[in-house]
Amino acid sequence: MSDVSVIGLGAMGSALARTLLENGYAVTVWNRTAEKAEPLVSAGATAAGSAAEAIAASPATITCIASHDKTIELLSGLAPSLRGKTIIELSTGGATEAEALAKLLSENGASWLIGIINAYPTAIGKSETVLSIVGADQVWETWKPVITALGGSSTRVGEEAGMLAALFGALFTTRQGFMFGMIYGGLVCKKAGIPLDTFANQVPVSMGMLPSYHKYFADTVPQGNFDNPPATITTYAAALDDALSTFKTLGAPAELPQLFSDLAHSGLDAGLGDKALTALVELLGND
Secondary structure, eight states: OOSEEEEOOSHHHHHHHHHHHHTTOOEEEEOSSGGGGHHHHHTTOEEOSSHHHHHHHSSEEEEOSSOHHHHHHHHHTTHHHHTTOEEEEOSOOOHHHHHHHHHHHHHTTOEEEEEEEOSOGGGTTOTTOOEEEEEOHHHHHHHHHHHHHHOTTOEEEESOTTHHHHHHHHHHHHHHHHHHHHHHHHHHHHHHTOOHHHHHHHHHHHHTTHHHHHHHHHHHTTTTOOSSOSSBHHHHHHHHHHHHHHHHHHTOOOHHHHHHHHHHHHHHHTTOTTSBGGGHHHHHHTO
């Protein structure tokens, strides 16, 4: 019997399996396309002949395929194999699908953890890599060594299956806010005749502000204390209006700075001009 099975051997699933092997775990692997298992078998894994065989081979199985829906489709036909096992789902999907998967597993006598991998395959196994996990605390404690072998800074963030989709959406929006900020920044620089390599080289200057932005958020939102901030909504609104004016004057696409300005002005309209910009979390959350 192996320690852990891995179902799904795309780039991420293969990285997970290989990292477990490198950490001394006995690993069984399975993929619909059997050839994808060959490099891992050469590295010491055991190839299963079917998904049911992979689940039977280990007390826990990591599933890393296209989506929660695909995992449900796969496991629905394997109910007899699930009893007494733990499924660690690292595929993607929404809250409804995650809850349906958890229900399927619980009804068939399996325990579960559902996670998101906040990294590319090349970062699997590194100490700073984070897998955010939801599930019962006892199940997390049992399988924490396996998960932290995959990402040294991994953490349990809650118990309910559907919570993770909201957390993913929040974190993904945060990252993509930065990405789309660079895209729109590049557009206005292009309109102004600023070489894009000059802009790209200056982006790290703005990145240096990110820790202070995070501190601003962390110092205000969790406690709901938006008084006496280092910069108020009034201050932000003025700066955002200046940026928006520049975009419009240059004829650059302005949807993103317009959104930022509109949001700041919603705070002004609500009489929150002297509060922290992060008061918008409560203002918009009450709509």
